[in-house]
Amino acid sequence: MLFRLSTESMVLLYVFCFLLLIAFFALKFLLREKLGKFPYTAKESLLSKTEFDFYKQLQQALEGMDYTILIKSGIKDIVQIPKNTENKRGWLNRIDKKHVDFLICDKDLKPLRAIELDDKTHNLPSRIERDVFVDEVFRSVSIPLEHINVSSKYNLDHLKKS
DSSP states (O other), rough: OOOOOOHHHHHHHHHHHHHHHHHHHHHHHHHHHHHSSOOOOSSSSSSEEEEEEEHHHHHHHHHSSSOEEEEEEHHHHHHOOOTTTTTHHHHHHHTTTTTEEEEEEOOTTTTTOOOEEOOOOSSSSSHHHHHHHHHHHHTTOOEEEEEOOOOOOOOOOOHHHH
16 A cells, blocks of 8 residues: 655655755764864884884895785784684684784795884883783794894894795
């Protein structure tokens, strides 16, 4: 059974829809004005000067080899948690927002080795605890994780052999 609306009812329905549409856009405009412009600015570099210096030396050490160097890779993007794992959300939360500084991958982007560039913040108790946890995660998936202390010059010859 179809409803038939009188012409007067149709006009009222159109007016109501039109007013609703105006209210929607007005509210959207007011909210945008209230929030203002986005406060974001682009970073000059994805890496700090120290990290970039290490990155250049790492590139040089692996030159001519079929490796890809990824930076600031999230641990949740490197490891996975099997579907039927009990408390999967809890395990995921433990690795969420954690990353390694550098990840060396083969040509197919299979992770081969992770590198953490350790500055003085790695001596803080909370950071030591975090590092122990991350080390254990990588050990459990058989991906070597190497900690390298910040320096002006790095000996990375051992990476050519592994």
